[in-house]
Amino acid sequence: MTNGALASIRTQLLWDRLIAVVEEQAQTLIRTAFSNTVREAGDLSAGVFDLQGRMLAQAITGTPGHVNAMAVSVGHFLEKYGLDGMRPGDAYITNDPWLATGHLHDFTVVSPTFRGAELVALFASTSHVVDVGGLGFGPDGRQVFEEGLYVPILKLLDHGKVNQTLIDIARANVREPEQLEGDFYSLAACNDTGSQRLLAMMDEFGLDDLGSLADHIVETSHQTMLEEARRLPQGSWTHAMRIDGYETPIDLVAALSTGENGIDIDFSGTSDVSDYGINVPLSYTQAYATFGVRCVVGNAIPNNAGSLSAVRVTAPEGSILNAPSPRAVAARHAIGQMLPDVVLGCLAQAVEGIAPAEGTSCLWNFVLYGGAGIAGNSASANATPFTVTLFHNGGVGARPDKDGLSATAFPSGVRNTPVEINEAISPILVRRKEYREDSGGPGRHRGGLGQIMEIGNIEGAAFTVSSMFDRVNYAPRGRLGGADGACGRSILASGEVLAPKGRQLVPAGDTLVLDMPGGGGYGPAFAREPALVAADIRDGLVSAEAALRDYGVVLEETGAVDEAATAAARAKVEVE
DSSP: OOHHHHHHHHHHHHHHHHHHHHHHHHHHHHHHOOSHHHHTTOOEEEEEEOTTSOEEEEOSSSOHHHHHHHHHHHHHHHHHHTGGGOOTTOEEEEOOTTTTTSSTTEEEEEEEEEETTEEEEEEEEEEEOSOOSTTOSSSOOSBGGGSSOOOOSEEEEETTEEOHHHHHHHHHTOSOHHHHHHHHHHHHHHHHHHHHHHHHHHHHHTOSOSHHHHHHHHHHHHHHHHHHHHTSOSSEEEEEEEEOOSSSOEEEEEEEEEETTEEEEEOTTOOBOOSSTTOOOHHHHHHHHHHHHHTTSSTTSOOSHHHHTTEEEEOOTTBTTSOOTTBOOTTTHHHHTTHHHHHHHHHHHHSTTSSOOOOOOSOOOEEEEESTTTSSOGGGTTSOOEEEEEOOOOOOOOBTTBOOOSSOOTTTOOOOOOHHHHHHHSSEEEEEEEEOTTOSOOSSBOOOOOEEEEEEETTOOOEEEEEEOOSSSSOOOOBTTOOOOOOOEEEETTSOBOOSEEEEEEOTTOOEEEEOOOOOOBSOGGGSOHHHHHHHHHTTSSOHHHIIIIIOOOBOTTSSBOHHHHHHHHHHHHHO
């Protein structure tokens, strides 16, 4: 084997080890986090950066909104403090929506790594915290100042010493001070884990710095991503999607262009900013739009500064996808997480069979509040105070070659928070949690199912829900003849229909019922194998009535497909 081949193998080993380093960094964050959103749902990111602020590796664990926005945020930390101003034991923090990951509930911590006296790398991590004060996590704010504690880029640790002034101010302004302070330390601790593992790697391989390795990672990833983009047809395609919004429906419009220099996405034509907290800072728009491309183009290439730079995203300032400060942005995910579907709609025109149908897309996450004064009701004066964030999901759109995933978060990638955990940390009781029958859009490949949840207070007291739901008025659309998925719904068990967004009361003794959307179908429903429909009926995913109506499938009393009746039913519908 030649020296060149050995050097290439060594470089690849170093690259793989770097990815392992940041994955351990992320696992430390999960194990030490106080917020259930991080510990149970995985709403976080972790990565290592070179001294130019270029992301070299990200943990597999993490959300695109965090990871891809964090990829550019480290540069802002460098602008403020500079490499020369950093010392061992330092850690820097911010939740500035326009410099980090898009809203105040996400804190980013950056820590320098020194090898001896030399600064060799930077580690960054982000996590969603349960509360930052203000109006709480929800879309009701009119300006970012109403949405909670706003921390500019500051030192969290100064040469190993905690910034106690920051901690005291933070604790005094939030509903869950222990959780917030604990998450601050968790972010710093996970960066420290990454630093330790990186230094061990450098010692093992005799590296004095990461300069050559960083250049190789960034350049190789960039060029490989360009090659993947060049395999696409060269041209431009436009796609639009209407979603619920808050006060009025919102149109998301994208023009995607391919060329020798990669892929450009322009969101001109998208609706203007909202008066409420569903606006999206540009960094978050760029994060999810880029992820939409990466799902189907170059998805085997590691995610880093090099591969990300081959996709460029713009949106007009003042649009809902490039909201200027001080617009309210707390629920920016309700809009931003829709962007992969818009981007995939463009790519589906360029290459048939590359993109799935539309899905629920934005998380059906909501915050429940209880205690004195929360419900505006004297009967709740002695109720247990609590704040709990629940992450749950509807159905994913069907894929070109298989059904959509049910009750699964795409594109965010976070997990459903376990019922038992939420019940253990608050007085809520989840009375029902099950797949929502017939919610997946019919098609040759069926859309993923949403889920039904019913939630009450075990004390019988009133509580409030901060809703951030979409796909209630505009369903996830099917693709290539597939039918739309079911729209979502938010109601009280007593019958009152709730608005999809905003803070609302669940009266004493009543319960909250959520019917989450299903994903769109892919291809004509009558092209679906009858045996698959029969299996769906047996599994409680599709009703017998929907099987006949949507698929033209008839079952015998035994549950087997009635071949003759099915053929006749399909022929009758096709003739009609």
